[in-house]
Amino acid sequence: MGTVKVVIVFESMFGNTSALAGDVMAGLADAGADITLADVATAPRQVLLGCDLVVLAAPTHALTLSRPESRAEAVDKGADPAHAATGLREWLTTLAASLPVTSSRPSIAVFDTRVRKARHLPGSAARSVARTLGKSGFAVVDRTSFYVEGITGPVTPGEHEQARAWGRGLAGLVRPGAPTQGVC
Numbered sequence: 001m002g003t004v005k006v007v008i009v010f011e012s013m014f015g016n017t018s019a020l021a022g023d024v025m026a027g028l029a030d031a032g033a034d035i036t037l038a039d040v041a042t043a044p045r046q047v048l049l050g051c052d053l054v055v056l057a058a059p060t061h062a063l064t065l066s067r068p069e070s071r072a073e074a075v076d077k078g079a080d081p082a083h084a085a086t087g088l089r090e091w092l093t094t095l096a097a098s099l100p101v102t103s104s105r106p107s108i109a110v111f112d113t114r115v116r117k118a119r120h121l122p123g124s125a126a127r128s129v130a131r132t133l134g135k136s137g138f139a140v141v142d143r144t145s146f147y148v149e150g151i152t153g154p155v156t157p158g159e160h161e162q163a164r165a166w167g168r169g170l171a172g173l174v175r176p177g178a179p180t181q182g183v184c
């Protein structure tokens, strides 16, 4: 058995999703995976080519993935304007097209962050991503949500540990074997 090669691509306005992506990375490392962490602002789409698993992570904005307007709203609430330029929605629009038809597609896992007190609301960025990529023919092996206490955070107690455990479990859901390319 070879090593499972993973890239985690995250979007984060206030740093909560980014911190949880770090926990997922630690969990995957516990399980022996080889991982690259990439901010959506700088992640090239070709990173996917050599990876067995791509973990996508984003905050839930207005029940789904962020848009330029919702990111501007986050900046109004104190987020770094540098994070407002792009998001996972934009990155995903060209994802399928960027992969050669002949290449084997990596498996996808996705998580979002949501406000704990609003957990009764149906919206989830992770569900939007899973639906979009599922329609494009990707195998979505798992999706989940982690919680924050308010719009700017902090991460709800216990969620860092949950994220690490989730990461640990992900490594067992995919088979290693993608030919080495890109960052993987």
Ligand SMILES: Cc1cc2nc3c(=O)[nH]c(=O)nc-3n(C[C@H](O)[C@H](O)[C@H](O)COP(=O)(O)O)c2cc1C
Pocket (backbone or CB within 6 Å): 011, 012, 013, 014, 015, 016, 017, 018, 058, 059, 060, 061, 062, 063, 064, 070, 071, 073, 074, 077, 113, 114, 115, 116, 118, 119, 121, 123, 148, 150, 151, 152, 153
């Ligand atoms: C414009 C805007 C809309 C939001 N809409 C929702 C929502 O519909 N449901 C929810 O649970 N949280 C919502 N939130 C809270 C975000 O989920 C929260 O800011 C995010 O999880 C924090 O992650 P980050 O620090 O990585 O940006 C919203 C936040 C903003 C700024």
